[in-house]
Amino acid sequence: MMRTTICLTLALCGGTLARAQDKKQPSGPSGDEATIRRSVASFIDAFNRGDAKALAAHWAEEGIYLNPQTGERLAGREEIAKAYAAMFAEGGSPKLSVSVDSLRLLDDKVAVEEGLATVRRGDEAPENDSYIAIHVKRDGKWQLESVRETILPGSSDESSGLADIAWMIGRWHDEDDASAIETVCEWTANKTFMTRSFKIATKDGFKMSGTQVIGWDPAERRIRSWVFDSVGGFGGGEWTRQGDRWLIKATSTLPDGKKATSVQIITKIDDDSFTWQSIGREVDGELLPNVAPITAVRSGGAR
Numbered sequence: 001m002m003r004t005t006i007c008l009t010l011a012l013c014g015g016t017l018a019r020a021q022d023k024k025q026p027s028g029p030s031g032d033e034a035t036i037r038r039s040v041a042s043f044i045d046a047f048n049r050g051d052a053k054a055l056a057a058h059w060a061e062e063g064i065y066l067n068p069q070t071g072e073r074l075a076g077r078e079e080i081a082k083a084y085a086a087m088f089a090e091g092g093s094p095k096l097s098v099s100v101d102s103l104r105l106l107d108d109k110v111a112v113e114e115g116l117a118t119v120r121r122g123d124e125a126p127e128n129d130s131y132i133a134i135h136v137k138r139d140g141k142w143q144l145e146s147v148r149e150t151i152l153p154g155s156s157d158e159s160s161g162l163a164d165i166a167w168m169i170g171r172w173h174d175e176d177d178a179s180a181i182e183t184v185c186e187w188t189a190n191k192t193f194m195t196r197s198f199k200i201a202t203k204d205g206f207k208m209s210g211t212q213v214i215g216w217d218p219a220e221r222r223i224r225s226w227v228f229d230s231v232g233g234f235g236g237g238e239w240t241r242q243g244d245r246w247l248i249k250a251t252s253t254l255p256d257g258k259k260a261t262s263v264q265i266i267t268k269i270d271d272d273s274f275t276w277q278s279i280g281r282e283v284d285g286e287l288l289p290n291v292a293p294i295t296a297v298r299s300g301g302a303r
Contacts, residue, residue, distance in 0.1 A: 032105055032108070032111070032137070032142070033103055033105060033111075035142055036103060036111055036113070036135055036142050037100070037103065039058060039135075039142055040098060040100060040113070042054075042058070043055065043058045044096050044097070044098055046058070047094075047095075047096040048095050048096060050088045050093070050094075052081055052084035052085040052087075052088055053081065055080075055081070055084050056077050056078075056080055056081035056084060057077075058143060058144055059077045059080055059143055059144045060077070060136055060138065060143040060144060060145045061076065061077050062075070062076060062077075062145070063075075063076065063077055063080060063143070063144050063145055063146065063147075064145070064146045064147075065080055065083075065146070065147050066146075066147070066148045066149065067149075068129060068148075068149040068150055068151045092121035092122055092124075093121070093122070094119050094120065094121045095119070095120045095121075096117065096118070096119055097117070097118045097120075097220075098115055098116070098117050098118075099115050099116045099117075099238070099240075099247075099249040099263070100113060100114075100115040101114050101115045101116065101263050101279070101280040102114045102115070102280050108137070109136060109137040109138075110134065110135070110136055110137075111134075111135040111137075111142070112132065112133070112134060112135075113131075113132070113133040113134075113135060114130075114131070114132050114133075115130070115131060116128065116129070116130055116131075116240055116247060116249070117129045117130075117131055117149070118222075118240065120220075120221060125221075126221055126222070127151070128151075128240055128241070128242070129149040129150060129151055130149070130150045131147060131148065131149045131150070132147070132148050133146070133147045133148075134146045134147075161216040161223075162191070162193075162194060162214070162215070162216050162223065164241065165194070165214070165223070165246070167268060167271050168185045168194065168196075168274075169185050169186065169187060169194070170184075170185060170298055170299075171183070171184050171185075171298065171299040172184075172185070172296045172297065172298055172299060173296070173297060173298075173299040174294070174295075174296045174297070177203070178202060178203050178204075179200065179201065179202040179203065180200075180201050180202075181198060181199070181200050182198065182199045182299075183196055183197070183198045183296070184196070184197050184198075192215065192216075193213055193214060193215040194213070194214040194215070195211060195212070195213055195214075196211070196212040196213075196214065197209070197210070197211050197212075198210055198211075198212075208229060208230050208231055209229070209230045210227060210228055210229030210230055210233075211227070211228055212225055212226070212227040212228075213225065213226045213227075220238075222238060222239060222240065223238075223239035223246075224236065224237065224238055224239065225237040225239065225248070227252070231255050232255035233252060233253065233254050233255050234252065234253055235250060235251055235252025235253060235260070236250070236251060236252075237249060237250040237251070237264070244267060244268050245265055245266060245267035245268070246265070246266045246267075247263055247264075247265055248263065248264040248265075248266065249261075249263055250262050250263070250264050254283070258283050258284045259283070259284055260281070260282065260283045260284075261280070261281070261282050262278045262279065262280055262281040262282070263278070263279050263280045264276065264277070264278050264279075265277050265278075265279065265293075267293070269295070271298070272297060272298040273295060273296065273297045273298065274295070274296055275293040275294060275295050275296075276293070276294050276296065277290070277291050277292060277293040277294065278290065278291040279291075
């Protein structure tokens with residue numbers, strides 16, 4: 001239980017927990033995985049340049065795309081290219097950002113990618129989708145065979161800035177027989193940022209503290225966070241709303257210099273409790289087990 005309790009604040013504050021891993025860490029993704037990730041980056045670049053032809057080139061000749069809004073099924077690279085061209089012709093200069101939660105090689109010719117995608121058009125509220133993409137390797141080249149997207153509920157509410165997480169203000173507590181965590185969340189001047197300071201103490205004498213700063217990015221129209229802990233870890237996060245929960249794409253540098261990534265999920269239960277969990281955890285390319293949901297409660301009960 002002690003390890004689970006400490007996970008909550010350590011992972012929220014830069015992933016310092018991962019420094020305790022005893023296994024030798026690989027230097028990075030495998031050759032095929034690295035190639036697919038470069039293809040994802042190339043896809044995003046082509047989208048943000050409005051280049052329908054370059055986008056279509058990422059698809060297999062018989063690729064299939066399912067439109068989450070209309071349910072329309074686009075079959076074949078040519079049909080998909082026409083759809084991209086029509087979208088760009090509407091104007092608005094749509095911009096795409098992608099958070100890859102997982103990328104699994106099923107064999108040497110098939111890979112499954114899962115993640116979150118956000119499209120922004122000017123001052124409009126961003127559109128957020130979760131997606132599953134199937135990559136296939138033919139003639140030595142990885143291409144998209146199918147993409148299925150699901151619209152995330154409540155995504156249009158992101159334009160409200162920090163108001164939707166104002167319930168986090170206050171003092172929070174999590175304790176068991178082995179450790180205790182105290183977290184205090186406060187507004188800065190003019191309520192432009194929120195700070196979350198934390199202290200961890202275990203019965204065997206381990207202590208750590210740190211600070212997280214949470215703010216609204218008006219350029220990206222999303223919540224961002226930055227975190228620093230007393231043992232030398234630091235990192236940042238990009239927040240995406242999904243109904244009553246927030247998905248945080250977190251990246252961090254550990255005290256030993258290793259790079260860590262994860263997707264953290266904060267789910268509001270009510271004004272006095274929430275759950276936190278971490279999935280898709282990696283340290284220098286090595287996958288780590290997910291952290292099961294943990295419940296934090298407001299100290300003293302009601303606000």
